[in-house]
Every structure is written in structure tokens, then in C-alpha cells.
Amino acid sequence: MKLLIFDLDGVIYAGDEVKPFAADTIKTLRNRGFSISFLTNNSTRSRKYYSEKLTSMGIPATPDDVMSSAVAACCRLEEKSPGGARVFIVGEEGLREELAQFTIVDAEDRETADYVVVGYDREFTYRKMADAFDALQAGAELIATNKDATFPVEGGRLLPGGGTIVAALEAAWGRKSFVCGKPNAFGIHRLMEHANATADETMLIGDRAETDILAGRNAGVTTCLVLTGITKFEELDSLPDNCRPHYVIENLGALPPLLDTPA
Numbered sequence: 491m492k493l494l495i496f497d498l499d500g501v502i503y504a505g506d507e508v509k510p511f512a513a514d515t516i517k518t519l520r521n522r523g524f525s526i527s528f529l530t531n532n533s534t535r536s537r538k539y540y541s542e543k544l545t546s547m548g549i550p551a552t553p554d555d556v557m558s559s560a561v562a563a564c565c566r567l568e569e570k571s572p573g574g575a576r577v578f579i580v581g582e583e584g585l586r587e588e589l590a591q592f593t594i595v596d597a598e599d600r601e602t603a604d605y606v607v608v609g610y611d612r613e614f615t616y617r618k619m620a621d622a623f624d625a626l627q628a629g630a631e632l633i634a635t636n637k638d639a640t641f642p643v644e645g646g647r648l649l650p651g652g653g654t655i656v657a658a659l660e661a662a663w664g665r666k667s668f669v670c671g672k673p674n675a676f677g678i679h680r681l682m683e684h685a686n687a688t689a690d691e692t693m694l695i696g697d698r699a700e701t702d703i704l705a706g707r708n709a710g711v712t713t714c715l716v717l718t719g720i721t722k723f724e725e726l727d728s729l730p731d732n733c734r735p736h737y738v739i740e741n742l743g744a745l746p747p748l749l750d751t752p753a
């Protein structure tokens with residue numbers, strides 16, 4: 491292994507709480523020469539925010555170490571429209587920041603948009619949905635940062651995720667979006683290119699089988715499920731084949747010894 495890609499929530503931290511062994515494990519693995527990257531489906535914050543959060547938790551990181559679904563959306567637009575594009579955004583500040591290189595159109599000019607990019611948006615309204623739908627009917631393409639249906643918050647409560655907003659627009663439009671975040675392998679491929687690593691040299695470590703592990707499987711990399719987040723030990727037997735991890739560990743403290751063991 492050369493490149494290790496870590497999901498954030500449920501793996502490195504839960505909200506503002508760093509997970510046991512996370513900081514020591516990352517330090518140990520860096521000292522052993524592994525490239526470390528972080529890949530999150532959350533589109534509400536910028537890379538700068540995540541790198542500062544990680545650093546404050548004792549895991550020094552730069553914005554370049556982090557790939558979010560908002561960054562993946564930016565990469566997708568760069569690939570498809572290298573000359574620039576007009577974008578109507580349904581999402582929060584992090585998404586706006588990462589897409590700042592494009593022309594962001596407001597509701598008034600929605601029908602001139604080339605793309606509607608959708609992320610989690612706590613101020614989503616029927617009005618916004620109707621505006622985005624106008625843009626789609628006028629020929630814009632629908633790009634989803636992720637299709638996560640739910641996400642957990644403190645106290646074990648589940649909230650509707652960005653995927654619910656994407657689903658509303660897909661229902662109106664009658665077509666499917668392009669999904670940039672996990673389980674699409676898109677973000678993993680970009681990180682592999684950046685680290686000059688092949689699929690054989692890359693491991694994805696995540697806590698959610700149907701996004702993290704499926705993304706890793708889609709990318710053809712080795713996958714490791716850590717049981718400190720969403721997917722529970724009891725669920726392992728009932729997972730579909732493409733969501734089955736190669737390895738399962740109880741917490742990140744078990745990762746350095748696992749990487750010592752020949753496959």
C-alpha cells in the first residue's frame with residue numbers, strides 16, 4: 491500500500507470529537523511513509539475548514555489532503571467544461587467556495603445555467619426547487635455532490651441528507667443526476683492520480699458500507715470497514731457483495747498492525 495484514503499465522519503471524528511487512536515494512527519502511518527488523504531461526502535464546508543479542523547484535532551492536514559464531494563463536483567465541471575461554465579447552486583457555503591472559479595448564476599438568471607449543482611442545503615425551499623427545475627428544463631445538467639439519504643447527528647438522531655434534495659429534483663425532471671461523491675469512484679480516482687498511486691497500492695477506510703466501501707469497490711481498491719460509525723458488526727452478513735469490505739477493524743488502532751500483515 492502507498493495511499494490510504496480515510497473517510498472523515500465516523501472514522502476520524504464524530505462531530506467535534508476525535509475518534510480513539512485516530513491521531514496516533516495517522517501519525518504512525520505517515521512516519522511509515524504512507525500518503526494520507528481524506529475523502530468526505532459532506533459538501534457544506536470547504537477544504538480549508540476540514541484541514542483546520544483536522545489540524546486542531548492533532549492530525550496536521552493541508553487543504554490539498556482533503557477531497558470533499560464539493561471538490562469532486564468542481565473537478566467534474568473542470569473536466570466537462572474546461573473553458574468555464576455557468577452554475578446554479580442548491581447548497582451551502584462550502585459548495586459555493588469550491589465552485590468559485592465558475593460563474594455562479596442567481597435565481598434571476600437561472601435559465602442561463604449550464605449546470606445545476608446540488609448539495610446538502612439547510613435553507614432548501616420549494617422556491618429553490620422550482621428555480622432549479624426551471625434551469626433543468628432550460629437545458630442545464632443536474633450534478634449531485636452526493637445522494638446520501640440520511641446522516642447521523644448527536645444523540646443518535648438521523649436527519650434527511652442532501653440525497654433527499656437530489657431525489658426531489660430528479661422526480662420533477664424525470665432523469666438521473668451525475669453523482670460526484672461516494673459511492674462514485676470519481677473522488678478516489680482523483681486522489682490516486684494526485685498521489686501517483688495505482689488501485690493495487692490504495693486502500694479506502696470508511697464506516698459506511700453502502701457509500702465508502704461501495705466507492706472503494708467501484709474504484710477497484712482495497713477496502714477496510716471501521717466499526718466506529720454507521721455500519722454495525724451485526725449487519726456485515728447481510729451486505730450485498732459489492733458493499734463487502736476486504737477487512738473489518740474495530741477501531742483505527744488496528745490499522746497499523748493490519749498494514750504490517752502481508753495480504
Ligand SMILES: [Mg+2]
Pocket residue numbers: 497498499500501696697698719
Ligand atoms: Mg463516514
